[in-house]
Amino acid sequence: MPELPEVETIRRSLQPLLVGRAVKTILVRETRLRRPVNVRQLRKWIQGHTITALNRRGKYLLWQMDNGSRLLIHLGMSGRLGYCAGPEELEPHTHLCLGLDNGAQVRYRDPRRFGCVQAVAPNERCGLLQGLGPEPLSADFTADYLYDALHGSRRPVKAALMDSRMVVGVGNIYANEALFHCGIAPQRPAGTLSHEQWERVIESVIRVLQRAIRKGGTTLNDFRNGLGEPGFFQTDLSVYDQEDQPCQRCGRPICRVVLQGRSTYYCPACQK
Incomplete structure (x- = not known):
């Protein structure tokens, strides 16, 4: 399972490529993840909006959008999030493709489907983030x-x-x-x-x-x-x-x- 260093590594590798880019298209090829993917919510809150920041909370990646919404991604046991600059053949178990305004894609691949992809509306409290302890690299971990x-x-x-x-x-x-x-x-x-x-x-x-x-x-x-x-x-x-x-x-x-x-x-x- 990707742990904090792996998720932070993904965040750092994607941040300069994604911040300032708009999500133009969303292709969901499989909704049956650990929690069913709500395609309607993804298209309502994420599609057409610009990524303003990439954050992390524990093992969750959080894309902050310009409309105040967030895209929450958890990689589960076997998930992978990859940036594709140009046309590439889809790997097996690719469940989500986010098309950007520069023609690139971000693809979510998860053979075991234990991950999670969820749109969080502006000002909505995300239940998955409630009750989490402090970050181990923060001043609260003492x-x-x-x-x-x-x-x-x-x-x-x-x-x-x-x-x-x-x-x-x-x-x-x-x-x-x-x-x-x-x-x-x-x-x-x-x-x-x-x-x-x-x-x-x-x-x-x-x-x-x-x-x-x-x-x-x-x-x-x-x-x-x-x-x-x-x-x-x-x-x-x-x-x-x-x-x-x-x-x-x-x-x-x-x-x-x-x-x-x-x-x-x-x-x-x-x-x-």
Whole structure:
């Protein structure tokens, strides 16, 4: 699943190409995504209007339009958003094509159809964005916040970091990596961490996410940015998908367990 660094990478790659461009045509080839695509709303609020900004909230991309509406896109498990400057054959599983006033297209492709494309009317509150936690790269993501919110909690610290109500966008890859770098075991109850340990977690999450963004995200299968380019953070992975490989610090084998349905990788010697 594309996580915060991948979505931010897509946003940054598309922003200079889309801001100031008008959406002239909308072709919906498949409406059956995680939430059914409302074609009428897309054409009412998005078609014929100019993109004024590309924003991100957690793993959601938000196109701000000149009429005050927004186009919300979530890539789900396998979605890809790509810019096509000229005529190109449609790839299989391309469900949406947005034609721009310069003749280019933005295409949404999603083999598993777990994504979401939704027009949000001006001044409308989008239910998908309600109840989300702070951005991990914002000033609101602090040790004070996590210590107070999770004090006494028995839930695993990794599960807490992946809860979008607690903090948005961290995801499985980056939760694994961040906890390794700060020396905290992923299955440890979140309520047992001291304030100083939460400070280490915060610092590690921010450092890992920032590095992943600089590397263009992680391409393990088919992730590409808006220009079709892969990411390279996979070359920096310390524990994720490294089962039985020697720990970079102590040399002991990296372990894999399933924690709340997600593969979890850690070093039992270095993480406590």
